[in-house]
Amino acid sequence: MVGAASPKDAPMTVSADPRDRLIVALDLPSVPEAEALIDRIGDAATFYKIGYRLGYAGGLALAERLAARGLKIFLDLKLHDIGNTVEEGVRSASGLGATFLTVHAYPQTMRAAVRGRGAGLKILAVTVLTSYDDADAAEAGYGLPVAELVAKRAAQAAEIGIDGLVCSATEAASVRRIVGPDRLIVTPGIRPAGAEAGDQKRVMTPGDARKAGIDHVVVGRPITGAADPRAVAQAIVADLA
Numbered sequence: 167m168v169g170a171a172s173p174k175d176a177p178m179t180v181s182a183d184p185r186d187r188l189i190v191a192l193d194l195p196s197v198p199e200a201e202a203l204i205d206r207i208g209d210a211a212t213f214y215k216i217g218y219r220l221g222y223a224g225g226l227a228l229a230e231r232l233a234a235r236g237l238k239i240f241l242d243l244k245l246h247d248i249g250n251t252v253e254e255g256v257r258s259a260s261g262l263g264a265t266f267l268t269v270h271a272y273p274q275t276m277r278a279a280v281r282g283r284g285a286g287l288k289i290l291a292v293t294v295l296t297s298y299d300d301a302d303a304a305e306a307g308y309g310l311p312v313a314e315l316v317a318k319r320a321a322q323a324a325e326i327g328i329d330g331l332v333c334s335a336t337e338a339a340s341v342r343r344i345v346g347p348d349r350l351i352v353t354p355g356i357r358p359a360g361a362e363a364g365d366q367k368r369v370m371t372p373g374d375a376r377k378a379g380i381d382h383v384v385v386g387r388p389i390t391g392a393a394d395p396r397a398v399a400q401a402i403v404a405d406l407a
């Protein structure tokens with residue numbers, strides 16, 4: 167197990183509420199549409215992710231409002247730039263009241279994010295995107311298959327003191343062996359049985375992900391595109407129990 171640097175706040179568990187294991191990706195074009203979805207889901211979900219699509223359309227102010235209402239927020243900015251820019255960007259984002267913030271798992275970027283991390287904000291490092299398979303990694307110039315690249319980046323993240331990893335649930339068990347019990351494992355690429363994979367290539371069901379040792383799953387289209395998003399969220403939380 168690798169673990170030279172401590173994560174920020176131990177224990178890593180964000181809360182004992184089982185609903186917190188589900189993070190709903192608010193990948194919607196506007197704040198009113200996001201607010202309408204949150205209203206429809208009601209108390210079935212407690213944790214929301216805001217990424218590029220909504221973030222660049224007023225979503226950062228929404229993040230602050232939702233956090234002030236007591237909802238947990240995952241700011242999915244996937245930062246990657248020169249160290250100074252990442253450090254100061256993370257410092258600015260630390261004021262938004264979010265629980266999680268993503269950066270890409272490059273050592274220079276991760277070190278900078280740890281330097282800029284403010285109180286209460288946990289940094290998650292995105293290992294290898296769940297839309298990548300081995301051929302995509304080779305096309306991008308990486309000399310390692312996805313599983314090995316994820317393992318290498320997970321070990322580096324733990325060494326640097328990153329709070330958690332984003333990977334596919336298909337790698338969760340091996341990542342857990344590498345990073346130990348004190349770091350979070352957060353997995354997108356989650357599909358309830360029978361749901362469309364879309365552009366995701368490394369997918370797992372919520373129940374199998376939980377058995378693999380994940381802390382949180384991220385689910386977007388299976389909920390945002392559902393006729394009854396509240397029912398789908400409730401079914402996922404039940405599957406994660």
Ligand SMILES: O=C(O)c1cc(=O)[nH]c(=O)n1[C@@H]1O[C@H](COP(=O)(O)O)[C@@H](O)[C@H]1O
Pocket residue numbers: 191193217242268292294295296297332333354355356364366384385386387388
């Ligand atoms: O960092 C992320 O959240 C992320 C990392 C990754 O490797 N794969 C991935 O799908 N995501 C995000 O997780 C969400 C998955 O959405 P769905 O595929 O619609 O469930 C999207 O908002 C992605 O941006």
